Amino acid sequence: MQKSLAVSLLALALCAGPTLAFEPLPPETMDDTRVFKVEVLQVTDIEPYQEAYNGFLKSLQASGLVAGKNLSINKVAIDFDIEKGGFWSRLGVLLRIRQEASRIVEAKPDLVLTIGTPATKYARGMLADAHIPLVFTAIANPEDAGCVSLVDGGEGATGSTLYTDMADSLKLVQDVFPNVRRIGMVYTDDENGVANVAAATRSGKPLGLDVSSKLVNKTDHIAPSLKELYGAGRGVQMFAVPLDTYYGLHRYEAAIDLGDFGIENKVPVVTLAMVRVPGAALYVGADFTQVGRLAGNQAAKILQRHTKPDVLPILRQETPTVMVDPARMAALEVTLPPAMAARKTVTSSGFWQIDLAK
Structure with a gap:
């Protein structure tokens, strides 16, 4: 009886061994022929948003993800007629964002970057339902964009914030x-x-x-x-x-x-x-370029390591930039x-x- 128990325990140990010793594949073993598809959505096209976007791209590039090589990006900036002002009603902005979000869901990208609070707030629900990872940037307060807290992006989302105390x-x-x-x-x-x-x-x-x-x-x-x-x-x-x-x-x-x-x-x-x-x-x-880079860091983890956005904290610039x-x-x-x-x-x-x- 004791001999039979010992043999059983040995067999279990041998079976468990490889599982306990398992380590993720190193980055160099990943398929570097794959082209990742990223959709970018924002409301208005202003210089600070462009700075955040540039920082995002630089961070991805530092991680080996380069547009035109192994990265395909489609960027949409929802415009509006500033003289008529119609699109700046909250309903108008909501409808335009949801139209674009619906198109993005159909496109099935590997990741979506939203720049600014409106795009993040009104697109995130549809993206979460479609299980498309969302990374956001250039928002002042994550909670205003539907996040659980300053550090918790909520279901299917993470990113970086301009929040400073x-x-x-x-x-x-x-x-x-x-x-x-x-x-x-x-x-x-x-x-x-x-x-x-x-x-x-x-x-x-x-x-x-x-x-x-x-x-x-x-x-x-x-x-x-x-x-x-x-x-x-x-x-x-x-x-x-x-x-x-x-x-x-x-x-x-x-x-x-x-x-x-x-x-x-x-x-x-x-x-x-x-x-x-x-x-x-x-x-x-907070510096828009630096905050964009932080979003890029999170996006690289999602794309290259298949990390779920839910487990990644929202990042922010810990020390504000001061210029005189x-x-x-x-x-x-x-x-x-x-x-x-x-x-x-x-x-x-x-x-x-x-x-x-x-």
């Missing part, structure tokens, strides 16, 4: 401009813009900062709102730019006008997003705190970059 960003602004108590922000119904303004309003109160905001349509000129916020009624001492596609439309018209208004009235302009705002003195936020325009600082007669000045390096554009990681 607004309290930390405003504290940094306060360190540079200690006399400012009232901040003005102009925004639209853009999901990222709404989230940014809400976070700034909420986070500013414990710091003694009062945020006054003005909601406008994407077709509106910004000057009337600036005058209203700067006038005697609200008397803001600074303007802050949120993450909002409004500032990238019409060749940055709103951003340029805001910068000019700040220069003419000697009002500081800061941006809480790394977007081009001529006239801004201080930039604080020394010419604008000089015009405002403002100097950097010594601790920040000690961490500056001069970029090719003449701006100062502050390394908070030092």
